[in-house]
Amino acid sequence: MSGIDMGLVAGVLAATLCAPLALAAWRMLRGPAVADRFVAFDMLTAVAVAFSALTAVATGRSGFLDVALVLSLVNFVATAAFALFLERKGRG
Amino acid sequence: MTTLAAILLMTLGVGFLLVAAIGLVRLPDALQRMHSATKAGTLGTALVILGAMLLGEVARPSTGLLTILFLLVTLPFGAQLLGRAAYLSGTPLADIDDDPLAPEVAADRTVDPVTSSPPAARTDSAR
Numbered sequence: 139m140s141g142i143d144m145g146l147v148a149g150v151l152a153a154t155l156c157a158p159l160a161l162a163a164w165r166m167l168r169g170p171a172v173a174d175r176f177v178a179f180d181m182l183t184a185v186a187v188a189f190s191a192l193t194a195v196a197t198g199r200s201g202f203l204d205v206a207l208v209l210s211l212v213n214f215v216a217t218a219a220f221a222l223f224l225e226r227k228g229r230g
Numbered sequence: 231m232t233t234l235a236a237i238l239l240m241t242l243g244v245g246f247l248l249v250a251a252i253g254l255v256r257l258p259d260a261l262q263r264m265h266s267a268t269k270a271g272t273l274g275t276a277l278v279i280l281g282a283m284l285l286g287e288v289a290r291p292s293t294g295l296l297t298i299l300f301l302l303v304t305l306p307f308g309a310q311l312l313g314r315a316a317y318l319s320g321t322p323l324a325d326i327d328d329d330p331l332a333p334e335v336a337a338d339r340t341v342d343p344v345t346s347s348p349p350a351a352r353t354d355s356a357r
Contacts, residue, residue, distance in 0.1 A: 144285065147237055151244050151278075158251030165254050165263070173260040173316035180312065181254055181267040187297075188247055188278040192240070195282045200293065206279060207297040214304040221311035224319050 148196035152189060159185050172227075176220045183213040236284035243277030246270050258324035260316040268309040272301050 162185060166178035187206045194202035253266030276298045283294035317323075318335070 142233055142237070144233070147240075151240055154244050155247060158247045161251035161255045162267075171260055171316075171319070171321040173312070173319055173321050174263060177260060177264045177267050177312060177316070178254060180264075180308065181250060181271050184250075184267070184271040184275045185247060187275045187301075188243065191275075191279045191282040191294075195240070195285060203279070203282065203293045203297065207293055207300065210275075210297055210301050210304070214300075214308055217308040218311055221308075221315035224315035227319065 145196045148192045152192045152196070155185060155188060155192065172224060176217070176224065179220070180213065180217055183209060183216070187213070232284055236281040239277050239281030239284065243274045243279075243281060246274030246277060248274075250274060260321040261313055261323060264309060264312045264316060268305060268312065272305045276301050 159182070162178045162181040166175050166182065169175045169178060187209045190202045190206040190209060194200060194206070247270075250266050250270035253270065254263050257263050257266055279294050279297050279301075283291055317331075323329070
């Protein structure tokens with residue numbers, strides 16, 4: 139409707155989003171404690187949700203927003219499970 | 231106009247995610263990293279979804295609103311669980327010399343060592 143190519147915009151934003159992905163992956167690989175890796179996992183899922191929203195914009199398929207919803211649902215369950223595991227595992 | 235607002239929101243969201251990732255790398259201890267990742271990261275994700283939702287032909291509003299609502303509802307739970315687990319697992323904290331909770335946690339450990347007891351009882355009584 140207005141002459142902006144939304145696919146291009148979404149592509150540029152997704153390319154920018156590769157930087158948070160790489161940084162979080164670095165923290166996940168490096169992270170001195172297990173807690174750091176779990177925090178990085180949380181961040182990775184947030185980036186994945188944003189990626190799927192941008193994919194919905196780029197392709198025009200609203201099904202990718204359902205993917206975002208399911209990812210955020212799974213993210214919460216995974217965070218709770220990881221936190222419980224870490225708490226039970228205790229020191230180390 | 232709506233398209234411009236959507237692009238602005240999505241750019242802002244990606245910026246917040248970038249800031250959250252930078253904080254995740256640069257902050258000194260696990261609790262501060264958790265703070266950066268959960269707060270700024272969730273705000274960035276919610277902004278990106280809001281921007282995608284504003285482009286009316288792309289999305290059904292219900293799914294996007296549900297996603298944002300769910301993110302905002304589960305954010306405090308996830309952050310609190312992660313922070314509690316990070317603290318209880320004994321990760322080193324930066325710049326905290328006298329930890330007021332340390333004696334209680336140590337006492338809890340000596341009464342009920344993690345390695346030998348069924349851990350479910352410990353976590354349930356701790357709540």
